[in-house]
Amino acid sequence: MNKILFTMVAMSVALSVNAKRQDAEPIKIIEPVVGLDQQKVELGKMLWFEPRLSASNTISCNSCHNVAKGGVDNLPSSIGHKWAIGPINSPTVLNSDLNFVQFWNGRAKDLQEQAAGPIENPKEMAFTHDLAIGTLKSIPQYQQWFKKAYGSENFTIAEVTDAIATFEKTLRTPNSKFDKWLKGDDSALTVDQLEGYALFKQKGCIACHSGPLAGGQMYQKMGLVKAFKTDNPDIGRAAITGKEFDKYVFKVPTLRNVELTYPYFHDGSVWDLQEAVEVMADIQLGQSLTKSESRKITAFLKSLTGEQPPITLPHLPPSTHSTTRPQI
Amino acid sequence: MNKILFTMVAMSVALSVNAKRQDAEPIKIIEPVVGLDQQKVELGKMLWFEPRLSASNTISCNSCHNVAKGGVDNLPSSIGHKWAIGPINSPTVLNSDLNFVQFWNGRAKDLQEQAAGPIENPKEMAFTHDLAIGTLKSIPQYQQWFKKAYGSENFTIAEVTDAIATFEKTLRTPNSKFDKWLKGDDSALTVDQLEGYALFKQKGCIACHSGPLAGGQMYQKMGLVKAFKTDNPDIGRAAITGKEFDKYVFKVPTLRNVELTYPYFHDGSVWDLQEAVEVMADIQLGQSLTKSESRKITAFLKSLTGEQPPITLPHLPPSTHSTTRPQI
The missing domain is CATH 1.10.760.10 (Cytochrome c-like domain)
Structure with a gap:
């Protein structure tokens, strides 16, 4: 009984010390995001690895923000369509939902707004939103997945970028x-x-x-x-x-x-x-x-390197007759 | 008792029919490969997704043989270093260990021999074997992993390509x-x-x-x-x-x-x-x-589309001071 009491007191003291440290330090703990819509997360993961969001069908979000490599490409600036060299270093996608704004210059207020940029940047994915949507709509599986996640097959760039942003929110690196x-x-x-x-x-x-x-x-x-x-x-x-x-x-x-x-x-x-x-x-x-x-x-x-997010590669559905062909 | 006997007889007949069908048909069943060295498989998976085997540090085996896309890039021919267009369509890596020779023209006798090609092809990864080995050796984690898998830190292109080939052997698509x-x-x-x-x-x-x-x-x-x-x-x-x-x-x-x-x-x-x-x-x-x-x-x-291999993305270790910088 004394032993249990001692343990309880010791735990209480430890918790109190920990709470104080957490409160007192200016760098705060990172935890995984909970409560995300899993259908949006899974759809967003597909889109994250989807090279058909680029004109050449070879560049995906993951090309420049490689989740196998700390969420970056480890280049001074990224390589885009036709080997175009980007104007600025690609920031990491890891924990990026915690940024107060997105992009180096803050021109996007959140991840959803950010995700729309590279798709139509001629030096990056060099596509258009219309062509990207057309590509996704030409593939029956995407029609179904968007219907499940957003209630309609008539999706727009807003749902595409929302799904990508929702997936990105899973990319926290806790337990550093x-x-x-x-x-x-x-x-x-x-x-x-x-x-x-x-x-x-x-x-x-x-x-x-x-x-x-x-x-x-x-x-x-x-x-x-x-x-x-x-x-x-x-x-x-x-x-x-x-x-x-x-x-x-x-x-x-x-x-x-x-x-x-x-x-x-x-x-x-x-x-x-x-x-x-x-x-x-x-x-x-x-x-x-x-x-x-x-x-x-x-x-x-x-010591700020955290656990890298475990990601199972998606298997992307095949194109159809009406899918836009790669522009190389 | 009669019911059990009946079931056993029925199963036996079914097995016999199945065995006959399997034997009689000219297309044979694909099964997963068993008994592979898991340390080589894991190391090979790292190398499969390792863009630092290319001069630009952006092209990995998976770039042209994308396991999220049926083991190919769905292009007429692949895009390589500095947007070079390859001479021939990239074959799928899925089940590729079952090919009697590798490449369209059979110039490699097996997957190990094949894997050495693209690394030093100027239109593909545009690196050299020496630079690739130097890059891997500059990273302490690779030193350790090669030692575990092959017993020595003094590895060569032979161990690199053996590990890649061992990973590739896991890429079977059973149960079509x-x-x-x-x-x-x-x-x-x-x-x-x-x-x-x-x-x-x-x-x-x-x-x-x-x-x-x-x-x-x-x-x-x-x-x-x-x-x-x-x-x-x-x-x-x-x-x-x-x-x-x-x-x-x-x-x-x-x-x-x-x-x-x-x-x-x-x-x-x-x-x-x-x-x-x-x-x-x-x-x-x-x-x-x-x-x-x-x-x-x-x-x-x-009906020949099988179960696509489930792959968890590896997390690649960071470069060091002595790692060759990307050539862009």
């Missing part, structure tokens, strides 16, 4: 070492990682990289203290707002799974995570990190 | 409607499909399309009775043997999952299965099929 530590497992982080996290907060990185994504919650100027040197002509938010002070202002990217999402920055110019940490400290915070400091912060950042 | 019928399920085929199969044998299609693959067991001239009209310059086996009589001689392709593997023929010129059936009857057998006949044979061919 850092999240285990947040939940109270003191052994989850190494001494270097703990020191790295302390430095991450002390140096000011946390000012932008906080919340469940360790980023993705605000815009910030790239080159806040010192100009960022790049060949990439993207002017960031200014392209949307037309305002001078939005020049080179981008959404702060997530640091979740950053170990997997190289190369770094919107221009994909830096391949080494420790180097990226040093550049950020320098141009965003005006701080010169010692090698030991940047090494420890890098060690901490690697 | 036709196979169920072969096993004795009389209700598995429709009347049209049964009539189509009878026509398939009567008209002589079976002369080349037999065995478990309904093909893949011999070479045959494309245009045996009448010349095949094509813009494709491939001369088939003659490119290997240098012999005039091997001109336009190709491996007979499998008809397993042919519903999914359009467009048809080595030049990928025909998109409609019924049309492909009519062309074959005409130029290979000198037979003019009625629309009803070609429709029924097509219905039979669709």
Whole structure:
């Protein structure tokens, strides 16, 4: 009886400590999304891997946001239709529903709005929404699946992008070492990682990289203290707002799974995570990190790699006589 | 007791009928491969989806032999490095271990030998074996996995292609409607499909399309009775043997999952299965099929679509400082 009481008290203390840690820390735990409509998820997964949403029938969402590779393609910028090179680094799809806006410049308010973009971007999938819808409607299985998920065979790009966005919401990466530590497992982080996290907060990185994504919650100027040197002509938010002070202002990217999402920055110019940490400290915070400091912060950042989503490949239904042929 | 006896006798008769059907029919049942080394299978699956085996780090085996799409890309010929268009239609990887030789012209004796080709083909993955091995060796997880599967970290292209080939052997598609019928399920085929199969044998299609693959067991001239009209310059086996009589001689392709593997023929010129059936009857057998006949044979061919292999996407380990950067 004493033993049980002791255990209960110990558990209660531990829970209280954990609750305090979770509440106190500026980076928050990531959990899987629950309650999603499974028919929309399954349909969205089909569409995610569907190369017939591109003009050539070879490029799918997964081509540039490869869920086998941290949700990215690990290229400075993606390769699209006819080997067109995209203007900016492809952000990870993992945990992307937690971003406050989508795209580097925030031009889409959510994942559904984002998903419509690449399909008709001539440098990406190079299709049109009408042709994409026509392709899907020419395939009886898609007609049935859309009817099941959305109640009608007369679907539009809105249902296509809603299904894709619903699937994307399943792509959370819980149970990173850092999240285990947040939940109270003191052994989850190494001494270097703990020191790295302390430095991450002390140096000011946390000012932008906080919340469940360790980023993705605000815009910030790239080159806040010192100009960022790049060949990439993207002017960031200014392209949307037309305002001078939005020049080179981008959404702060997530640091979740950053170990997997190289190369770094919107221009994909830096391949080494420790180097990226040093550049950020320098141009965003005006701080010169010692090698030991940047090494420890890098060690901490690697603790943000979570469990990658388990995905069974869908089997896509065949085209029919009325399906648009690939344009190569 | 009588009931049990009756059941046993009935089962025995059924088994005997089934055994006779299986023995008598020229197309044989496909079953999953058993006894494969699971460490090699898992490693091979990683390599199958590994775009870092290509110069651009964007093309994997699965790009042209997409297991979400019947093991093909559904293009007349594949798109490779820098949007190069390949010389010939990509054959399906499904059940491909059952082919008597690999490639359309049989230039590889087995899947292991085949797998080495595309990696260094400048129009496909455009890499070199040395660079591919260097890339894999630069990644500690691959070092460990090769050591586990092959006993050494000092692996070569032979182990890489062996692992890929071992994974490919798992890509069988059992339990097609036709196979169920072969096993004795009389209700598995429709009347049209049964009539189509009878026509398939009567008209002589079976002369080349037999065995478990309904093909893949011999070479045959494309245009045996009448010349095949094509813009494709491939001369088939003659490119290997240098012999005039091997001109336009190709491996007979499998008809397993042919519903999914359009467009048809080595030049990928025909998109409609019924049309492909009519062309074959005409130029290979000198037979003019009625629309009803070609429709029924097509219905039979669709009964050869088997269960597509269930595949969980691997999660690929990140590159390191010494990994070759993508060449775009």
